[in-house]
Amino acid sequence: KNEVEQSPQNLTAQEGEFITINCSYSVGISALHWLQQHPGGGIVSLFMLSSGKKKHGRLIATINIQEKHSSLHITASHPRDSAVYICAVRSLNTGNQFYFGTGTSLTVIP
């Protein structure tokens, strides 16, 4: 049983396309994080959300607490956006523990 499900698992887009990655979760959460893992393996935290919407450059993250769903959008995608995007939730019940999705592998073609 996966507490966090992401879709799609793999995504290929043409440069400039608008991209959406979805995350659904089944546990009560105190926060949701979006992470980016580059081909070399390094992981960067993109957003932490507990409600609403956040924007950073071409990246937008939204969360709907009632529906237990979050989306990560990338506008005007670029080949350098190619990476694995991981959704992680911090459990409300266990406090410190994070549950992770298996990631969405994005490839942006020039």
Added chain:
Amino acid sequence: GAGVSQSPSNKVTEKGKDVELRCDPISGHTALYWYRQSLGQGLEFLIYFQGNSAPDKSGLPSDRFSAERTGGSVSTLTIQRTQQEDSAVYLCASTLVSGNSYEQYFGPGTRLTVT
């Protein structure tokens, strides 16, 4: 300033041997997480340290795994009697906790291969 460092970057060990993995977090970050990422799998929570509080060890997969954080800074993850299923990338995340905000900064990881 310096980011999170982990050592070694790669470790190959024989089944049954003990290994020790090190994490140097960002100075001033009171919280530290260890995670494991097995091939083709998502990240898996292992253990959490916050200040002087007792660590949350609920993610450790067996009693062969243990971790320490000395002086609220450097942390070591020890795996005793390694098994092939322990092969994975072990990541630590130095975490700045402020209210409900958790800013995580990941280290580059240690790739462990048990032969």
